[in-house]
Amino acid sequence: MLTTQYLTTIIEELQQTTGYISEEEAEKLVDGMINSTKIFLAGAGRSGFMAKSFTMRMMHMGLDAYVVGETVTPNLEKEDLLIIASGSGETKSLVSMAQRAKDIGALVASVTISPESTIGKLSDITVKLPGSPKDKEQSKYKTIQPMASLFEQTLLLFFDAVILRFMKKKELKSSTMFSRHANLE
Template sequence: MDTVSYAQEIVKELQRSAAQLDAAEAEEFAALLLRSGKVFVAGAGRSGLMGRAFAMRLMHAGKEAYIVGETVTPGIEAGDVLVLGSGSGETKSLLVMAEKAKGLGAAVAAVTIAPESTIGKLADYTVKLPGSPKEQNGGERATIQPMASLFEQTLLVFYDAVILRMMEQTGQTTTQMFGKHANLE
């Protein structure tokens, strides 16, 4: 298979993943973000990179959004939400964050393949994403992609869809959001 064929297969996999999203969970997640105070985003590895992109768009949409662990990130408190992107739902560092956030009265939202995981059970809100490379279809992998690539891509697409829904619900346009874009580049 050549590079373009691989790209086309990845897009097909993403279409199958998007078709499996639960509309009610997605709507509840967007509503939570709209009504919350500050939004804190975390994830490990590539999931964390997708979370960084999401926090950036939340900021563009006018939300006070932060990446956990950055030096300018304030403390979380009641009324805020911690969004965790974790395929397995078992990432120890994220579990510690979730426990701490809940102890301080903040909501925890997990976007994961495994809502039945430790983080999924601890979370106040869960969104189940497809995309596990461990899923088997008649002994075959559910994806041609390595490791958790399909989950991470689906995570970014889901996060971008949430931003579009929030824009729609708040009447924002891309032009308005661009006004919050970094200008010291």
């Protein structure tokens, strides 16, 4: 197979993922963002990179959004939201964060392949995304891609869709977001 054929197949796989995402779950996440004072994002590996991208867009919208573990991240409080991106929902460091956030009384949301996971069970809001877990034999989603690539790509696109829905609900314009874009580059 040629590179462009792989790309076509990947895009077809991504197009199929939209039918597996619950609009109700997605709407709960958007409402959680609207009703929170500060929003914190966490993820490990490539899922963490997607979470960082989402955090950047929230900053562009004027939200107080932070990546857990960065030196400029403030403390989590009761009226805040922690969003965890984790395919497995079992990453030890993320499980600890979810438990700590629950102990503080903050809202916890997870975006995961596995809502029945430890993080999924700790979450107030859970959005299930399709993807192939590390053990591909256990997956009902067939993909040509290695490891959790389908989940991570879907995660990025889902987060972009959440941004668009948030913008619609808050009547935000893209032009306003540009005023918060980095200008020291």
